[in-house]
Amino acid sequence: MLSQSAPKFSSTGTQATRIVGALTIIVMTWVLISGLVFTPADVVQGESVRIMYVHVPSAWVAYLAFIVTAIASAFYIFAKRHSLGFDRVAGASAEVGVMFMVITLVTGSLWGRLTWGEFWQWDPRLTTTAFLLVTYVGYLAVRRLDGSVEQRARRSAVIALLAVLEIPLVHFSVVFWRSLHQRATILDPNGDVKMDGLMLFTLFTGVVGFTLVFVWLILHRQRTMLLSDLANQSGLDAAILARQNESVSI
């Protein structure tokens, strides 16, 4: 049940989010400059390798976001006290995950056009990623269904947990179907790094920077969700009070 009291904050920013935001700006500025200026072009892929500095961190954040959604949903369902905070974190994380998954697919398609000559290939990893995106678009649609916040939380938590069952099945069925995706190139089977030192450092700072963006967005989004839920609740309370006053005046 939502708290009936007024929200304690008038904005979604706190000291912690401001620190995370400042760190994000610093790291992302470095990634931008290093990725576009300092790092060399790849011997084989040429300038198109710079897409990697966005593509790989986006994919990482998207998968991280969906894992956070699943874990928060599990906490909501299985914890004794069904805290709506878990639901809001799950919803915020799914929204951010969908955004980063779209970035992953768009940057991957651009890279594929330059490298494979095609925007799209029916490769297991690509196909599973596309299905993952559609699954979480469906999850967000379920969150917008009619009903109370508790209904929304329960339905969406169950859908998020069902997605955990669904994704491996989709992946393995598509793996059996066909395979083409470029294998991991950063580490070879012996664990040896096969990448220029600055390129690797830029890629890792990209992963850190995108993760900070994810954290910053989640912190703000789950608070805007709380404000939205409180606003809906106070609107309902006001309507009930108005009806009660009507009956008293009669």
Add this chain to the structure above:
Amino acid sequence: MKKTAIKTAKRRVASAVFIKDLRIEARSRVVTNQVLPFAGLIMVMFAFALDNDDVLQRVAGGLIWLATIFSLFIIVQRSFAIDTSDSALDSLRVAGIDLSAVFFGKAVALTLQLIALDVVLIGAAFLLYQIQVSALGVVLLVTCVVCATTGLGFVGTLYGGLTAGTNGRETLLPLLLLPVVAPVLIAATRATEAALGSSGAEISEGWAWVGLLTIFAAVFGVGGSLAFGPLIDE
């Protein structure tokens, strides 16, 4: 209550729901009078669109399963529309009966309707697309139909329960269901192609796909029985 008594009560509820759903279909004949002609029309439309006998024979397996999945949406929505129109689902819920039993009853009824639909669709494919099948292929085909429709029955009932009574359920159900049934479409199509010998596929290749269909049915049978109650609960 003892465990055996609980099991018996569950079985009774499941069979009552199963019989109720089939009785409604027997009286309304929506599947036979509307869904079957719709699925048959899809098969004819595919023939118009592809317009090549060789291509049709090669892709017949996929067309059968696509028509089945499109029909699944209609059958599921119809089944839950009946249950929600007079708040019948709410009555079942407040009656305090085990909702996993309701899930199994509805899923088995849906599976049976899908099997009947597939028998007709495969027959239509024999007539329209001139496909052929060996005796061993028939065994694979029958097993594939049973496993695939069981998985579709479970997953259709689960997501049908979620969207029942909500605004925009007509569009939400395909959005939620299509990504989930993708493994069934891929696996059932490959198994059917192996059974029919399309594109030089061997019958032995089909059994691995039937294994995947069985895993899918088991996963969503267990997952559905656990999730159906919380999904439809108010």
